[in-house]
Amino acid sequence: MNVAIVGGGIGGLATALAMIQAGFKVTVYERSAKLVDLGAGITLAPNATRVLYHLGLGPTLEETAVTPPQTEYRHYRTGAVIMRLMTKDFRALYGAPYLRLHRWDLQHAMITRLAAVAPGALRLGFSVDRLESSGEHVTLRFANGQVETADIVIAADGIRSAIRETLFNPAPPGFAGFVAWRGLVDTSQLPPHLQESAVAFGHGRHINRYLVRRGELLNFIAVARRDKWEAEGWTIPAPLDEFLAEFSSFDEGTRTIISKPVLGQVFKWGLFGRPWLEQWSAGRVVLLGDAAHPMLPFLGQGAANALEDAMILTRCLASESNPERAFALYQKTRASRVRAATEQAARRGERYLGEPNADSLKGNEPGEEYAYDAVGGPLGG
Numbered sequence: 001m002n003v004a005i006v007g008g009g010i011g012g013l014a015t016a017l018a019m020i021q022a023g024f025k026v027t028v029y030e031r032s033a034k035l036v037d038l039g040a041g042i043t044l045a046p047n048a049t050r051v052l053y054h055l056g057l058g059p060t061l062e063e064t065a066v067t068p069p070q071t072e073y074r075h076y077r078t079g080a081v082i083m084r085l086m087t088k089d090f091r092a093l094y095g096a097p098y099l100r101l102h103r104w105d106l107q108h109a110m111i112t113r114l115a116a117v118a119p120g121a122l123r124l125g126f127s128v129d130r131l132e133s134s135g136e137h138v139t140l141r142f143a144n145g146q147v148e149t150a151d152i153v154i155a156a157d158g159i160r161s162a163i164r165e166t167l168f169n170p171a172p173p174g175f176a177g178f179v180a181w182r183g184l185v186d187t188s189q190l191p192p193h194l195q196e197s198a199v200a201f202g203h204g205r206h207i208n209r210y211l212v213r214r215g216e217l218l219n220f221i222a223v224a225r226r227d228k229w230e231a232e233g234w235t236i237p238a239p240l241d242e243f244l245a246e247f248s249s250f251d252e253g254t255r256t257i258i259s260k261p262v263l264g265q266v267f268k269w270g271l272f273g274r275p276w277l278e279q280w281s282a283g284r285v286v287l288l289g290d291a292a293h294p295m296l297p298f299l300g301q302g303a304a305n306a307l308e309d310a311m312i313l314t315r316c317l318a319s320e321s322n323p324e325r326a327f328a329l330y331q332k333t334r335a336s337r338v339r340a341a342t343e344q345a346a347r348r349g350e351r352y353l354g355e356p357n358a359d360s361l362k363g364n365e366p367g368e369e370y371a372y373d374a375v376g377g378p379l380g381g
């Protein structure tokens with residue numbers, strides 16, 4: 001079966017690796033001419049790393065990943081510890097670790113692996129303009145004028161998926177009422193007591209910070225409420241003084257950290273959502289990752305769910321030769337879990353931006369979601 005994947009993000013690359021491992025012929029079409037470092041961190045819970053280790057990426061990720069011994073929840077103004085979450089031995093509990101990484105270290109590992117196992121499978125500068133289905137084939141028409149055909153198309157084209165809009169839901173994503181800033185700090189610029197994992201919250205805002213890349217960098221994401229937001233994209237630079245003013249009521253340690261981003265650079269973007277979609281496939285085209293089910297970032301499970309999708313979809317296609325039946329099995333396997341995560345992420349967002357006390361943080365301890373096994377768990381459940 002000749003498989004076209006649209007989108008070379010975490011979901012698309014993981015799907016390509018999983019499908020090649022299962023013996024499929026795969027091409028990934030990515031609209032960007034170059035995949036670049038967006039300067040951000042990512043948390044990978046055991047349900048995500050289980051997939052990445054299965055794809056052979058574990059040793060490479062371990063070269064730079066950080067596992068924090070604990071994460072502290074702190075009062076935004078005083079810095080007082082409200083709750084301390086100790087990192088458990090997740091390898092012993094679930095057979096897979098909890099890792100924090102520079103996002104580029106993850107993407108780079110995936111791109112390098114794909115180039116090794118399927119040279120030429122990733123085609124950059126291919127922006128899908130239109131899909132046309134006829135019988136057992138789908139034709140992909142690209143903005144660069146090229147035309148390709150495939151037996152199935154997996155649309156991993158992100159929250160702004162044009163394929164989703166064409167096939168199912170013409171409404172664009174809606175602003176979720178939160179604005180986020182991100183930055184990286186060179187830890188050599190920080191005193192040792194600030195080189196740690198912590199979330200400071202209160203006053204309708206929170207700042208999550210954690211170490212990445214062997215502890216050489218500290219990643220922070222700061223979130224505040226907003227009524228409206230118009231600009232688009234992940235790479236909109238924000239004036240540093242405007243950002244610092246927004247969080248000026250935070251404790252001194254947090255303010256020290258956020259005042260020192262690498263090159264004085266912070267980026268700002270709006271958080272968006274989409275209504276829940278009941279149907280993820282049409283004929284020989286299926287949605288995956290944020291294209292199918294974007295979720296707010298407060299649970300740290302968006303990429304994890306894209307990785308689970310990648311593994312489950314591959315297993316469904318390997319066990320069921322009719323693609324439409326395989327897509328139905330994939331959605332049946334995934335829908336309730338993804339929906340629960342989406343709703344939990346939204347609830348956590350409310351708690352993070354509510355009153356800073358132990359009650360408002362209840363339920364933040366990881367639960368059974370970390371145990372989910374996309375590699376060997378049952379299909380169809």
Ligand SMILES: Cc1cc2nc3c(=O)[nH]c(=O)nc-3n(C[C@H](O)[C@H](O)[C@H](O)COP(=O)(O)OP(=O)(O)OC[C@H]3O[C@@H](n4cnc5c(N)ncnc54)[C@H](O)[C@@H]3O)c2cc1C
Pocket residue numbers: 006007008009010011012029030031032041042043044048126127128129156157158159161162180221288289290291297300301302303304305306
């Ligand atoms: C602030 C923030 C923090 C987060 N933190 C975490 C975290 O700690 N842990 C976690 O698990 N998740 C996290 N997430 C969520 C995670 O980043 C996303 O869920 C994940 O990146 C989705 O991957 P994807 O491959 O589905 O989409 P994307 O990563 O958006 O990739 C889509 C790709 O498709 C390409 N594309 C789009 N249109 C076309 C087209 N027409 N033709 C060809 N290519 C196209 C794009 O260029 C892009 O490369 C976070 C999200 C945010 C916003």
